Amino acid sequence: xxxxxxxxxxLITVTGKKLTVTCSQNMNHEYMSWYRQDPGLGLRQxxxxxxxxxxxxxxxxxxxxxxxxxKRNFPLILESPSPNQTSLYFCASSLVSGSSGELFFGExxxxxxx
Amino acid sequence: xxxxSQHNHHVILSEAASLELGCNYSYGGTVNLFWYVQYPGQxxxxxLKYFSGDPLVKGIKGFEAEFIKSKFSFNLRKPSVQWSDxxxxxxxxxxxxxxxxxxxxxxxxxRLAVHP
Numbered sequence: 001x002x003x004x005x006x007x008x009x010x011l012i013t014v015t016g017k018k019l020t021v022t023c024s025q026n027m028n029h030e031y032m033s034w035y036r037q038d039p040g041l042g043l044r045q046x047x048x049x050x051x052x053x054x055x056x057x058x059x060x061x062x063x064x065x066x067x068x069x070x071k072r073n074f075p076l077i078l079e080s081p082s083p084n085q086t087s088l089y090f091c092a093s094s095l096v097s098g099s100s101g102e103l104f105f106g107e108x109x110x111x112x113x114x
Numbered sequence: 115x116x117x118x119s120q121h122n123h124h125v126i127l128s129e130a131a132s133l134e135l136g137c138n139y140s141y142g143g144t145v146n147l148f149w150y151v152q153y154p155g156q157x158x159x160x161x162l163k164y165f166s167g168d169p170l171v172k173g174i175k176g177f178e179a180e181f182i183k184s185k186f187s188f189n190l191r192k193p194s195v196q197w198s199d200x201x202x203x204x205x206x207x208x209x210x211x212x213x214x215x216x217x218x219x220x221x222x223x224x225r226l227a228v229h230p
Binding site: 035040041042043044090102103105106107108 | 120123148156157158159160163204218220221222223
């Protein structure tokens with residue numbers, strides 16, 4: 001089954017404790033992206049990657065890091081989480097070549113930073 | 115900068131009522147247009163999309179949307195809503211991006227609550 005898988009789905013942590021949210025897709029998509037969803041703000045892009053070893057900042061990259069060492073994986077790293085990073089996070093992927101821009105989303109990871 | 119505006123943040127309807135959710139975008143070039151739906155506790159799923167051709171597109175679950183280029187609009191409609199349509203709806207537009215990839219820009223979303 002074609003899917004984007006995120007882990008963990010739910011996480012409560014404390015300020016400053018490094019964490020990683022993993023994302024994996026099995027569709028051989030070149031493009032992957034992380035969004036955060038906050039009430040009244042819709043989805044805002046954090047980082048994206050157009051292919052292996054190619055990453056770039058989205059609209060709200062502060063406080064986040066990503067890596068793309070393999071095509072299928074695109075982890076989101078919070079080196080020192082802060083309460084304003086409490087949010088619902090979505091990983092998404094898409095083809096690039098000839099792509100319309102349609103995204104396939106993971107189930108979401110709800111993060112609470114105390 | 116490109117942006118997407120969804121006029122209604124919250125909509126409450128009774129079952130069988132008709133639905134229209136507004137979406138306007140600010141970009142003058144060629145765009146692809148999408149509506150995504152997020153049911154409570156779930157991820158976003160594609161409802162329908164417009165690339166070219168007939169500006170009236172039909173999606174899943176009886177939804178349709180009309181692209182009006184002169185108004186930069188892509189409004190979502192459904193003639194008769196059901197309780198199961200309770201969800202959050204996101205309009206999204208992709209527009210040319212300097213890196214050659216079409217970036218998807220989302221509106222803030224509209225929460226729809228349908229009462230039995």
